[in-house]
Amino acid sequence: MNSDSSTGPSRATARRAFEERRRRRSIAIATTSTVVFVGLVVLLVPRMPRWDRVKQSFFxxxxxxxxxxxxxxxxxxxxxxxxxxxxxxxxxxxxxxxxxxxxxxxxxxxxxxxxxxxxxxxxxxxxxxxxxxxxxxxxxxxxxxxxxxxxxxxxxxxxxxxxxxxxxxxxxxxxxxxxxxxxxxxxxxxxxxxxxxxxxxxxxxxxxxxxxxxxxxxxxxxxxxxxxxxxxxxxxxxxxxxxxxxxxxxxxxxxxxxxxxxxxxxxxxxxxxxxxxxxxxxxxxx
Amino acid sequence: MTALLSIRNVHKSFGSNDVLRGISLDVPRGSVVAFIGASGSGKSTLLRCLNLLEPIDDGEIILDGTDISAPGFDANVARRDVGLVFQSYNLFPHMNVLRNVTLALTHAAGIAKDEAESTAKELLDRFGLADKARAYPEQLSGGQQQRVAIIRAVALRPSVLLLDEVTAALDPQLVGEVLDLIAELRNSGMTMLMATHEMNFARDVADTVCFLHEGTIHEMGRPDEVLESPREERTKAFLARTMRR
Missing domain, CATH: 1.10.3720.10 (MetI-like)
Known part of the structure; x- marks a missing residue:
């Protein structure tokens, strides 16, 4: 009981810090993968051989x-x-x-x-x-x-x-x-x-x-x-x-x-x- | 003493399963009967039959001199006079407490809305739930929901109130408030039949205790007789099992 209450606060702080690190990491991964994906689309699609014609007739x-x-x-x-x-x-x-x-x-x-x-x-x-x-x-x-x-x-x-x-x-x-x-x-x-x-x-x-x-x-x-x-x-x-x-x-x-x-x-x-x-x-x- | 409710040789089976095998019992006005017995002994089925939710196969249910189980008798009229409260409360989740209580008053009993609401408010007030009139069931504790469910049944001024294990789904600390309400109803002269696992409560409130076994009343008598010095072996065994818990 006593040992619990003495280690409680520091353990809670450690857990919060861990959760925070995890949250930041997943945000970083999501951002990176989005940028990469959008970048590929923007770079690659216009390089398709007939992109100009598609652009003209659809957009x-x-x-x-x-x-x-x-x-x-x-x-x-x-x-x-x-x-x-x-x-x-x-x-x-x-x-x-x-x-x-x-x-x-x-x-x-x-x-x-x-x-x-x-x-x-x-x-x-x-x-x-x-x-x-x-x-x-x-x-x-x-x-x-x-x-x-x-x-x-x-x-x-x-x-x-x-x-x-x-x-x-x-x-x-x-x-x-x-x-x-x-x-x-x-x-x-x-x-x-x-x-x-x-x-x-x-x-x-x-x-x-x-x-x-x-x-x-x-x-x-x-x-x-x-x-x-x-x-x-x-x-x-x-x-x-x-x-x-x-x-x-x-x-x-x-x-x-x-x-x-x-x-x-x-x-x-x-x-x-x-x-x-x-x-x-x-x-x-x- | 003439009986308010006479149950005569009632049989009920589901398929090949004979759940009630000849139940007979006279219940005088103002008395309280507790049904005890293992699950499957027929307690719930008996109560559902008395409310005519389940049609009986054989026998008679005489309420105040009228055979309400007779073919062709308007079950909806009989049900208003025999209230039934369920283990799982079964409040209507899409209606607030007041509407739960007034619904049958206005739609089944044909009472004007104003009058129904004042009746409902009076009852809610009397049983300490006046401030919950506008609340929805999911906002209430289990004990409060069950009290509302009892009030909903009582509001129709039934001659008999049937209580089907009304505390069995409740947390232990919520059982008391429901039992208090039932005790108060008893003191105001309500005739009640209840299926229960609360032996102590049965001893305090009931005038008669019936031990059901395999669809028959195996032993019946005053609470102190049946609960303290049962004559039948099966009653003894059941009570020994129940009390040990």
Whole structure:
């Protein structure tokens, strides 16, 4: 006891000094390796045989300035499609999830239908659904505005993403511990009230991070609708590319996408980290 | 003395596992029954059956003259009258303490929000948790959480309160505050059935102690009889094992 307290302070100082040395060393290593890596890229890439031509056709400053406003305008359509789709996807995805976790025997046909729906949507690339629905349904010869590929492309997007999101919601609902339902039912709440007041709020909180990841993917996949006609950013970039025989418009489109998706991804990561901290805490058998 | 709660020949099995094999017991109003016995003896299952969380296979549960286990009887109504508190508290983590207590009052019992909140605040105040009304469960100690869970069940003014090993998940120094609350409820006349490992507490609070073994009441009597001079060999062996710890 006595010897402990006498050696304590000096040992603590020594440990702090050691930690400090270690921390400095790792910072030094990280800095050196970054400088070396960036230096190699800057030195080597311009020495590639056709760098000048690549620079001209992908990173032309003039072309960038010329295309940027036009592409930004076209991007508004992407944002609109995204904004219409998100509430539909969240709502429909939740409905499908609820149908799949229901135990009511009367709902069996709906449950079976939902399983088939989710399997079909998840098992086929988004692009294929956009082609099938976006070209197929207007092909039925409907009148305006029901023959718009934009409309049916968006519908295809909503249907596929609703299936992904329904699986996220379902895992969230099933992740709420049985004891929570038991507690709610033991107090006399009905099955529906238990779901609405106890299970769903906890499930939604839990799945916000994976949900955000799906929304980031959706934001990018909106561009696929361009392949059946609507002139949104990707298609506009293609038009610009052909017109000016220059690939810079694609780089512009990439930059515009990044401005939206990077903050979204970072937010998702941050939410996930926060959720981990919260549930990794002191809560017992929630 | 007529019984408030009559448990008659209750059977319950999960698959081929017969957990309750004919439990019968009369509980007079205002009395406290403690169930003791090894894990797996059926204590928790019995309490969950009495709250109708688990449907029973055979037998009857008569509460105040009504067979609440009868097919077609509205279980949600019965559950409001038979409170159940769990070992792991099971508070709703996304709601503050006040909302945890008022939720069933407003949504199951149909009491107006204002009235429910004043009932809840009164109870929280009475049991020394008034300053925690706005706190969330994860901000509370285990003892505080369990007290809130008991208050949540009591707020519905049940005829019977079931306590399922409510101190088993707590740190030893937090057990006292929960037991004090239960003792106070007893003094205010609450009828309680509790599964417990706290033999000393059972001796102090219970009017009747039942030793459960393999789904039957193996021995039953006043606490001093069962706990101090048990007649059955199995009771003796169980108590010897438990007391040694």
């Amino acid at each position: 032309s400053g003039e072309q960038f300035a010329d295309s940027f406003p036009r592409l930004l305008d076209a991007f508004v359509l992407d944002l609109k499609i995204f904004a219409w789709s998100v509430p539909i996807i969240l709502g429909f995805g939740m409905l499908v999830a609820l149908a799949r976790v229901s135990r009511n025997p009367a709902l069996f046909p709906i449950r079976a239908l939902c399983v088939i729906y989710v399997d079909l949507m998840r098992g086929v690339p988004v692009l294929l659904w956009i082609y099938l629905i976006g070209f197929g349904v207007p092909g039925l010869g409907l009148d305006r505005p029901w023959n718009s590929p934009l409309l049916w492309g968006t519908v295809a997007l909503c249907l596929t993403y609703s299936s992904y999101v329904s699986e996220v919601f379902r895992s969230g609902i099933e992740g709420v511990h049985e004891s929570q339902r038991a507690a709610a039912r033991s107090l006399g709440l009905t099955h529906g009230q238990t779901l609405r007041l106890v299970v769903i709020p906890q499930a939604v909180r839990r799945v916000i991070p994976p949900l955000m990841n799906d929304l980031v993917s959706l934001q990018k996949d909106v561009a696929l609708v361009s392949l059946i006609g609507p002139i949104e950013i990707l298609r506009q970039a293609g038009i610009d590319k052909s017109k000016f025989a220059n690939f810079t418009p694609y780089v512009v489109a990439a930059v515009i996408f990044l401005c939206i998706t990077v903050p979204l991804t970072r937010t998702a990561d941050w939410l996930l980290a926060r959720e981990r901290r919260r549930t990794g805490g002191t809560r017992i058998a929630a």
